[in-house]
Amino acid sequence: MLRPRIIPCLLIKNNGLVKTVQFDKSKYVGDPLNAVRIFNEKGVDELMVIDIDATVHNREPDYRLIKNLAAECRMPLCYGGGVKTVEQIQNIISLGVEKVSISSAAIYDPELLTAAAEKVGNQSVVVVMDVKKKKFSSKYEIFTHNGVKSTGLRPVEFAQKVEALGAGEVVVNSIDRDGLMTGYDLDLVTQVRDAISLPMTVLGGAGSLQDIKQLINKYGIIGAAAGSLFVFKGVYKAVLINYPSPAEKDNLYS
Amino acid sequence: MSEYQICTNCVMDTTDSKITFDENGICDHCRTFERDVLPHWHTDKSGRSELDRVVEKIKKEGERKDFDCIIGMSGGIDSSYLTYLAKEELGLRPLVFHVDAGWNSQVAVNNIEMLVDKLGLDLYTEVIDWEEMRDLQLAFFKSGVSHIDTPQDHAFFATMYKFAEKHKVKNILTGANLSTECIRNPLEWMYYQSDSIQLRDIHRQFGSKPLTNYPVTSILRHKVYLPYIKGIKVLRPLNYMPYVKEDAIKLLIEKFSWQPYPQKHFESRFTRFYEGYWLPKKFGYDTRKVQYSSLIVTNQMSRTEALEKLKEPALDEDTVKQEFEYVATKLGITIKELQGYMDAPNKTYKDYKSQESIYSAGAKVMKSLGLELGGKR
Amino acid sequence: MITLVNYGLGNIQAFANIYKRLNIPVRNATNADDLIDAEKIILPGVGAFDWAMTRLCESGMRERLDELVVDKGCPVLGVCVGMQMMAKSSDEGVLDGLGWIDAEVKKFDEAAFTQKTHLPHMGWNDAMPRTTDCLFRGLEDDARFYFLHSYYFVPSRERDVLADTDYNGPYTSSVRYGNVFGVQFHPEKSHQWGIQLLKNFAEL
Numbered sequence: 159m160l161r162p163r164i165i166p167c168l169l170i171k172n173n174g175l176v177k178t179v180q181f182d183k184s185k186y187v188g189d190p191l192n193a194v195r196i197f198n199e200k201g202v203d204e205l206m207v208i209d210i211d212a213t214v215h216n217r218e219p220d221y222r223l224i225k226n227l228a229a230e231c232r233m234p235l236c237y238g239g240g241v242k243t244v245e246q247i248q249n250i251i252s253l254g255v256e257k258v259s260i261s262s263a264a265i266y267d268p269e270l271l272t273a274a275a276e277k278v279g280n281q282s283v284v285v286v287m288d289v290k291k292k293k294f295s296s297k298y299e300i301f302t303h304n305g306v307k308s309t310g311l312r313p314v315e316f317a318q319k320v321e322a323l324g325a326g327e328v329v330v331n332s333i334d335r336d337g338l339m340t341g342y343d344l345d346l347v348t349q350v351r352d353a354i355s356l357p358m359t360v361l362g363g364a365g366s367l368q369d370i371k372q373l374i375n376k377y378g379i380i381g382a383a384a385g386s387l388f389v390f391k392g393v394y395k396a397v398l399i400n401y402p403s404p405a406e407k408d409n410l411y412s
Numbered sequence: 413m414s415e416y417q418i419c420t421n422c423v424m425d426t427t428d429s430k431i432t433f434d435e436n437g438i439c440d441h442c443r444t445f446e447r448d449v450l451p452h453w454h455t456d457k458s459g460r461s462e463l464d465r466v467v468e469k470i471k472k473e474g475e476r477k478d479f480d481c482i483i484g485m486s487g488g489i490d491s492s493y494l495t496y497l498a499k500e501e502l503g504l505r506p507l508v509f510h511v512d513a514g515w516n517s518q519v520a521v522n523n524i525e526m527l528v529d530k531l532g533l534d535l536y537t538e539v540i541d542w543e544e545m546r547d548l549q550l551a552f553f554k555s556g557v558s559h560i561d562t563p564q565d566h567a568f569f570a571t572m573y574k575f576a577e578k579h580k581v582k583n584i585l586t587g588a589n590l591s592t593e594c595i596r597n598p599l600e601w602m603y604y605q606s607d608s609i610q611l612r613d614i615h616r617q618f619g620s621k622p623l624t625n626y627p628v629t630s631i632l633r634h635k636v637y638l639p640y641i642k643g644i645k646v647l648r649p650l651n652y653m654p655y656v657k658e659d660a661i662k663l664l665i666e667k668f669s670w671q672p673y674p675q676k677h678f679e680s681r682f683t684r685f686y687e688g689y690w691l692p693k694k695f696g697y698d699t700r701k702v703q704y705s706s707l708i709v710t711n712q713m714s715r716t717e718a719l720e721k722l723k724e725p726a727l728d729e730d731t732v733k734q735e736f737e738y739v740a741t742k743l744g745i746t747i748k749e750l751q752g753y754m755d756a757p758n759k760t761y762k763d764y765k766s767q768e769s770i771y772s773a774g775a776k777v778m779k780s781l782g783l784e785l786g787g788k789r
Numbered sequence: 790m791i792t793l794v795n796y797g798l799g800n801i802q803a804f805a806n807i808y809k810r811l812n813i814p815v816r817n818a819t820n821a822d823d824l825i826d827a828e829k830i831i832l833p834g835v836g837a838f839d840w841a842m843t844r845l846c847e848s849g850m851r852e853r854l855d856e857l858v859v860d861k862g863c864p865v866l867g868v869c870v871g872m873q874m875m876a877k878s879s880d881e882g883v884l885d886g887l888g889w890i891d892a893e894v895k896k897f898d899e900a901a902f903t904q905k906t907h908l909p910h911m912g913w914n915d916a917m918p919r920t921t922d923c924l925f926r927g928l929e930d931d932a933r934f935y936f937l938h939s940y941y942f943v944p945s946r947e948r949d950v951l952a953d954t955d956y957n958g959p960y961t962s963s964v965r966y967g968n969v970f971g972v973q974f975h976p977e978k979s980h981q982w983g984i985q986l987l988k989n990f991a992e993l
Contacts, residue, residue: 160914160936160956174542189514189542191742192681199518201980203913204935226741229806234935234978251835254802256937256978279836279870281909281937326909355899357911379907391528396537397512398528399521730812 161411162374163381166197166388166401167206167361170239173223177385178210179337181288181305187389187397190223195230197388200401204234206259206329206361206383208286212240213262214303219246221253228254236284242267247274251282259284259329262302265309265316268323275324285325286361289313289346290333298346305333313346314353327357329383335363339386342373351377359383367402371410422705423718427696428598430789441595444789445709448779449594455654463652467502470583470647479507479534481583481647484572485527486510487520487679490587492527492670493660494650498585499531502649506585511571512539513564513680514546514742519671520679526668538571541625548611548626549682550743551618553750556759558601558695561686563626565605570629576644589650592657592676595706599789601697603761604771606631613765631770657712675726676703685735688726694754700726791991792816792827796848798841799833799871803977807984813991821853827863829991830854833977834870838894838940839882841870851887858889864968865889866924866990872964872971873942881940890966892944902957909939916952916962916974924951924963924970926989933982934974936962942973 168190169176175193176184187193190207197205207227212219217240228235237250238259247258258278263270264285274283288305289298300311317328330350332343342363351358359381364370370382391398402410418425419439425431432440454462474480483498483506485491498504508528528535545563552560576584603610608630615623638644664670676699678684692698700722707713727735740750761768791808795801795817808815818824832854834841845851857863867875876886879894886894897908916932918925925932932952941960944950951970952963964971970990976983 160910160912163912172543186539186541188512188539189546189742192514192516195738196516196518196521200522225802228802229741232803232807232978232980232983234937234975252797254800254806256800256835256975276837277840279840281911281939282835327911355907357907357909379912381912391525391537392535394507394534394536396510396535397539398510398525398535398537399516399518400525734810 160379161203161407162379163203163359164370164402164407164410165204165206165359165381165383166202167208167383167385168193168389169385170207170209170223171211173220175389176210177337177389181333181336183337185395191226191230193389193399194227196399197401198230198232200399201404202233202401204236204381205231206236206238208237208259209239210304216240219250221249224250224255225253238284238286242270244270244273244277247283248277251278257282257284257327259286261286261288262307264320264325265300265302265311268319271320271323271325275326280324280326283325284327284329285317285320286329286331287313287316287350288331288333298349301333314349317350317354317356321354321356325356327359327381328354329359329361329381332362337386338363339365339390341365341369344373344376347373347377351380357381361385367406367410374410419705421715422595422708423701423715423722424595424705425701427698427701429600430598441705442709445594449590453590453594453651455652459652463502463649466647467504467649470504473582474505478505479581480505481585482507482509482536482572482576482581483585484509484511484568484587485524486568487516487523488587488673488677489657489660489664490589490592490650492523492587492664492668493655494585494587495527495531495533496664496667497649499533504585506533507581508533508535509572509575510535510537511568512537513567513682514540514542515564515680515682517673517679517681517684519673523668523670523679526670530668536575538575540567540571540627544621544623544626546743547619547621548615548623550745551615553743553753554618555614555764556753556756557603557614557761557764558691558697558758559603559605559761560690561602561683562605562611564680564682566608566611566629567627569606569634570627573629573634573638573644574627577638577642582643582645584644584646586646586648587650588648589655590706591650591655591710591712592703592706594709595702596789597699597702598697600760601691601695601699601702603766604631604768606634607761607767607771610761610764610766617764631767631774635774657707675700681735682739684727685739689732689735690754692725695758698722698726790814790816790826790828792818792824792830794824794830794832794845794850794854794871795819796841796845796850798844799835799868800975800977801833804831804833804987807977807987808991811984811988811991813988818850819848821849824850824853824857827857829993830857830863830865831990832865832867832871832874834868834872834874836870837881838870838873838879838886839884841874842882842884842886845874855887858969862968864990864993865970867969867971868977869938869973869975872973873940875969875971876942879940889969890944890949890964890971891946892942892949892964894940895943896940897956897960910936910941910956912936913979914954914956914962914974916954916972918952918963919950923965923993924972924986924989927985928982931982932986934962934972934976934979934986935983936974938973942971
């Protein structure tokens with residue numbers, strides 16, 4: 159029986175792991191390699207690692223880091239951050255990464271998705287949509303460059319577009335809920351879920367295993383991703399890598 | 413070239429070049445323990461009542477605060493047991509304080525989580541800037557000295573004291589204890605990790621990044637300024653009661669599904685590599701001899717058992733190979749480079765600037781005031 | 790000695806890392822010469838069928854592989870698209886497969902699914918082995934792996950099916966035809982279950 163995926167999401171900035179709140183105020187979390195190693199030993203379903211600086215600074219992916227991280231993973235790894243060309247995607251995949259996540263490039267160069275899917279297969283092409291509501295608006299909109307640049311695009315329509323172009327998975331990332339640990343934005347999730355038939359992953363807002371359970375109960379097979387939840391503990395947001403045990407996971411599925 | 417000799421009582425031997433033996437072949441570590449430590453170490457009723465007295469004071473001082481003390485927690489047996497003790501038996505309200513230097517093992521992280529969750533305690537983690545830590549650790553490797561775990565150790569103490577001072581916490585509890593540590597690593601093996609002059613000199617000579625975020629402390633700061641001027645006290649509760657390692661492990665496993673480590677300090681991957689492989693291979697210093705000797709003189713281990721265990725290396729070949737590669741990768745160097753540091757000439761703390769004179773003078777003062785038992789030499 | 794067929798697709802590094810930790814020697818084969826003396830072969834694969842077949846043929850290793858597998862009976866393990874390539878053809882492409890097993894590759898028929906299911910089949914699912922004396926030794930009670938595919942393998946002979954998996958109905962997730970083994974899932978990315986399976990393959 160296929161199980162929902164529970165996915166820690168790690169953000170890299172300046173070579174170090176950070177955690178943000180609403181895409182702002184980054185708190186230093188430590189060394190990426192050790193964190194990935196610990197997650198691997200905890201037997202996580204899958205791991206997402208996103209370089210949040212790369213697009214803003216127009217940088218190439220850090221291939222050495224990617225290779226080292228991939229070497230520590232006995233589970234699928236999805237890497238993203240500043241990916242703009244098919245060549246970069248192929249390079250990243252060749253270093254031992256299963257999926258490459260594309261965010262701003264999917265918007266400004268949508269043909270990249272089709273070209274990439276032809277080479278590495280659509281199952282390895284993931285589109286991440288960073289979404290928030292503009293001030294005084296009740297509509298969701300996609301933003302890029304760490305939540306700063308408005309694109310005018312609506313997540314539902316855009317998700318349908320990338321599905322048609324060759325993406326294999328869509329990640330919906332709520333900027334508004336990021337780091338707050340107050341729960342997923344289920345309205346947003348429902349809107350996108352109903353619009354596409356690709357596997358979908360939700361990120362932004364998970365504050366407890368209960369939030370993940372609620373997500374799974376509502377949508378069945380879905381990817382439940384979280385950053386803060388798996389990296390912080392307690393009221394002081396003490397950095398401590400954690401992940402549900404096999405027994406706790408079974409509880410989440412039931 | 414002096415001959416090899418091993419103590420007839422414990423398992424310390426001439427790899428400690430300053431060791432001396434009496435006419436019965438008993439080493440000075442054992443004699444110091446018998447003469448200086450044992451008579452002043454009270455784990456009976458008198459010890460307990462002294463502890464209770466101190467605990468009452470801590471509770472009073474912390475009455476209206478969110479927590480009354482902080483416990484330095486590594487996930488290892490001593491700090492884990494101490495955390496349980498502090499909450500369940502002594503009734504304190506500790507903040508569990510953990511310093512993440514980038515080398516946490518999965519087991520350590522898991523153990524901390526189990527304890528914090530099941531005891532319902534709050535956790536605070538200070539994450540050391542990894543790029544600076546990495547650079548500093550690399551500098552120590554390049555320096556050729558044996559005490560290359562100084563960057564981690566130094567950071568642990570500095571960070572904890574910094575936090576205590578900042579948040580006006582008067583009481584720090586640590587798991588340091590005589591039961592498993594009455595015999596200490598010889599200075600020649602592990603020089604004082606709090607010597608900031610040594611740290612800065614090695615950094616100046618071999619480091620490439622400025623120490624901006626890395627917390628630097630000094631012996632004067634935490635042995636004089638903080639306790640006597642700021643009133644920040646460090647308490648070692650495990651010294652006031654019987655502390656038997658085996659029993660502590662059993663309790664933690666039973667109550668918290670705690671996972672034991674194959675050796676002391678193995679909660680840090682780096683320390684595991686350092687004490688399990690680097691130190692014995694490069695210098696011939698096996699810290700197990702120190703640890704087992706402590707257990708022997710406190711009747712928790714037989715000399716025969718210790719000798720048997722010492723026959724095998726602490727880490728098997730496959731593990732060494734894996735860890736060697738991981739350490740190199742993490743430090744951002746090649747395996748060849750790391751091997752290069754292994755093969756380079758051995759240096760000692762005397763090859764770099766230090767505050768050793770202050771430590772020697774200080775130790776004499778502490779001893780004469782009865783403020784410290786035993787101690788490093 | 791495990792020979793990994795490195796034709797540019799598939800997570801060679803992951804296989805190499807696992808075998809390294811298991812202390813089993815591994816050779817990275819990028820051309821026909823590297824295949825000399827191959828004792829056991831792993832054919833990984835990721836991506837589209839035609840693209841994978843093209844890359845494999847361009848690598849120059851195709852003929853030597855046919856010799857080793859079909860003529861000499863060298864054990865081979867095809868992984869994901871690597872397994873699909875061992876069939877005669879695939880709905881995903883126009884090129885012929887290697888034909889080492891009498892089978893076809895079809896796309897999951899979403900219209901026939903009873904509940905809303907997504908493609909690709911993505912995530913951790915169970916393989917139900919029909920026998921546990923070869924690849925699935927030690928995995929009798931729990932054999933879960935990571936799947937990531939939209940097409941599936943359809944062997945002509947029922948007896949070639951080594952394991953089934955349920956994704957809105959059962960389908961073949963592992964096959965065996967003599968010395969030819971295939972797994973649809975990714976053992977190189979399936980934690981301890983994958984490591985066990987890869988170990989079993991090495992020890993056959």
